Structures are given as structure tokens and as C-alpha cells.
Amino acid sequence: MLHVVEKFERTRLSAADWEVGALDLIASQGVGAVAVEALARQLGVTKGSFYWHFPTREALLKAALERWERQDTDHVFGQVEPIADPRERLGELFRRSGREARSHVIYSALLQALDHPLVQPVMERVSQRRMDFLARAYRQIGMERRQALHRARLAYAAYVGFLQLTLQLGMPRLDHAEFDAYVEHVIATLIPA
Amino acid sequence: MLHVVEKFERTRLSAADWEVGALDLIASQGVGAVAVEALARQLGVTKGSFYWHFPTREALLKAALERWERQDTDHVFGQVEPIADPRERLGELFRRSGREARSHVIYSALLQALDHPLVQPVMERVSQRRMDFLARAYRQIGMERRQALHRARLAYAAYVGFLQLTLQLGMPRLDHAEFDAYVEHVIATLIPA
DNA sequence: ACCTCACCATACTCTTGCGTATGGTAGCAC
DNA sequence: GTGCTACCATACGCAAGAGTATGGTGAGGT
Secondary structure, three states, X not given: OOOOOOOOOOOOOOHHHHXXXXXXXXXXXXXXXXXXXXXXXXXXXXXXXXXHHOOOHHHHHHHHHHHHHHHHHHHHHOOOOOOOOHHHHHHHHHHHOOOOXXXXXXXXXXXXXXXXXXXXXXXXXXXXXHHHHHHHHHHHHOXXXXXXXXXXXXXXXXXXXXXXHHHHOOOOOOOXXXXXXXXXXXXXXXXXX | OOXXXXXXXXXXXXXXXXXXXXXXXXXXHOHHHOOHHHHHHHHOOOHHHHHHHOOOHHHHHHHHHHHHHHHHHHXXXXXXXXXXXXXXXXXXHHHHOOOXXXXXXXXXXXXXXXXXXXXXXXXXXXXXXXXXXXXXXXXXXXXXXXXXXXXXXXXXXXHHHHHHHHHHOOOOOOOHXXXXXXXXXXXXXXXXX
């Protein structure tokens, strides 16, 4: 129940500790679970501490989202960006999308909170950036501009839907081998030879 | 502000009126907006009325979800089921997916509330049913069993992601013509010749 | 050794939204 | 026309969670 997360029983906390704590909560239980008293309990302090670091709950959310957006950009793209062949680059990107990466889990959780005014613009930027990345790769393959945009939109929609169906709906329950087969099918279908 | 929805100024309400009112709220502002006092205000009565028809808020949600699931099944499939050619059937299904159909809007809103214990099982059933429908069509086309399942999963993920991206994120803002072009691209990509 | 201030606890208030208690009214049976 | 009952209003209680006020404490600089 009360599995405390604190790294090493730090005596004092910083604003950054609250931010990563908030991101932990978002990843595990969604944005709605980010309550200051619950988070304080999880960090081993009380809300008195929180309101020294942040003026309001929204401020924490804003800071946490900025932190995530910052680290997400290079975490997802940085790994595959150097791959020269665009087909190979896209394939590797698809393969990495299901590997329970923390960034994907948080992205999926934030997808569930798109009605929140602080979340929406962040997600719009991140999603647009990722789709542009896909569109560029498809253009490099040799697709016509319009086609590349459509294919990027389709591929990204498939990614978003996949996250929703597996992480949120928890529906397919496919094992490791079956998942690999699915990803290869997606690659064969969405990346032209 | 207070654009009342009531059909024709009925003097008395029935449980069904509350259910469709709840579905209206879900479609326009999500599951979280289904609050009994707000809904009562919208129907021109007070909460005193509500608790005569339903023992609790959850009961209303349950009834509304059952109503939606019932009418959704034939609303989405009923229109395309009679189409004999599986390719044609799938294409028509894809084309209908973006046409702002009420059922899709509600499905998208419920997708945002998958953490709710009442919503999850309903969505699991509906989604599974729809994916089975897709898989059957792909099999009829002549795809191998395993391939058909993967393709159905991919197509449905693309559908779910599309809803999320357009209705919730409000991101692409593509006009009518551009949307049609996108759908045709999807059909060409996901339905084998 | 002590002083400071960054960090934290305790004890409130306020708002929101669910649910309850109880009494009122309108339409139908007879 | 009177009474029953289905529907509704008003006025509560109650819990959760955000935010405030105020006082305490311990580690680092001097």
C-alpha cells in the first residue's frame, strides 16, 4: 500500500523531487492522482512542505510537464535519430514503441487528460513534433509530400491507438512473441518497400 | 450558458431522460462532467428528482452506458453489415468513422475515462466486438488468420488514435477535402487489393 | 556556539459534489 | 372531488481536497 518511493531517505526535499514524484504518480495512476496530500504522504512529508516549494497544485503540474517534455524530446528521438537509412529508422522507432518505455507510459497517461488546460498544449507540441519526425522520414524514403503527411498521420494514429488499447484498456494481453509479430506486421504494412 | 436540452418542456421526467442527458454530457464534456446537480440544472429540475429515479450517481452512469452499448452495436455495424463485398464493407466503415457520428464521439469520450471501473468493461466488450468484426472481414478478403488479426488490430488502433488526435487533442484541423484524402489513403494502405 | 533560513508540521478554512430527510404538488383512478 | 403516488424542491449532513496561517527544527555558514 504505502510503498514509499524516495531514493535514499533524503532528509530534505527540493522542487525537483516533487516534480519527479508527480511524474511517477502520473505514470502509475494518471494525472488525476496528483493530489498534494497523497504525494506528500508518498514522499514522507506533509502538505506544509509542498506549499513552500510551489504556490499551487497547477504550478507543480506545469513544472512536471515541462520536465517531461524536455526529457521526452531526446529520449524518444535521440536514440533513433542517428540511424541513416529512413526505413531502418522508422522500423526501429516502431519496435521501441511497445517496450514499456517510461516516456510512452507517461505520454499515454497524459493522453487521458487532454481536457486539462495545462496538458493539452504540451501534448499538442510533443505530438506535432513526433509526427513531423515521421513525415520527414517518409519523405526521405521517397514518398510524395501529401502521401508522406497522410502516412505519418496514419502511423502516429496507430501508435496512439496502440498505447490506448494496451496500456489503458489492457485489452489484448499479447505475450512477447505475439507482440513482436504484430510490430513486424505493422512495419511491413506502414513502411513501403 | 444555460442552453437547456429538454425536447419539448416535458412536465415530468423518466429515468430514460436522465440517461440520455448523461450521454449528452459525456459526449460534450466527458464522463467527469456527469454531475447530478449540473445535469439536473440542465434538465430544468433539481437533484431531489434525480434521487427518486436513481439510488446513486454510479447507477445513472451504469444505465447510461448500457443504453449506449445497446444502441451502439447496431448503429455502427448495422449500416455496413449488409454490404456483401468485404473490401467494400471495410472501406465504407472507414469512411463513416470520421463523420462526427454521435456514437464515435461518445466512444472517444469513454476512451478518456478508461480508469473508471464502470467504463472499462463496457469499452472492452465494444472494442473487442468491433475488432472481431474487422478481423472477420479481413479473413473474408483472403488474409491468413494470424495476418487478419494483426491487420484488424492495426486498423482499430488507427481508428482509436484518429479519434484521440482529432476529437480530444484537436490537433490536425483538417478540412473536409483533406479529410477525405486521408481516409482514401488509409483505405489504400490498410485494405489489400 | 549560535543564528539563520530553508524546509516541514499542525491546524485550521473553503469549496465542491454526493447523498439524505422531509415536505410539497400535479396527474390519474374511482 | 378526493386520495394515492409518482415526481420534484428545499435544506440539510458529510467527505475530500485545495489552500492558508503559524509555529517548529535542523544543517550550514560565521
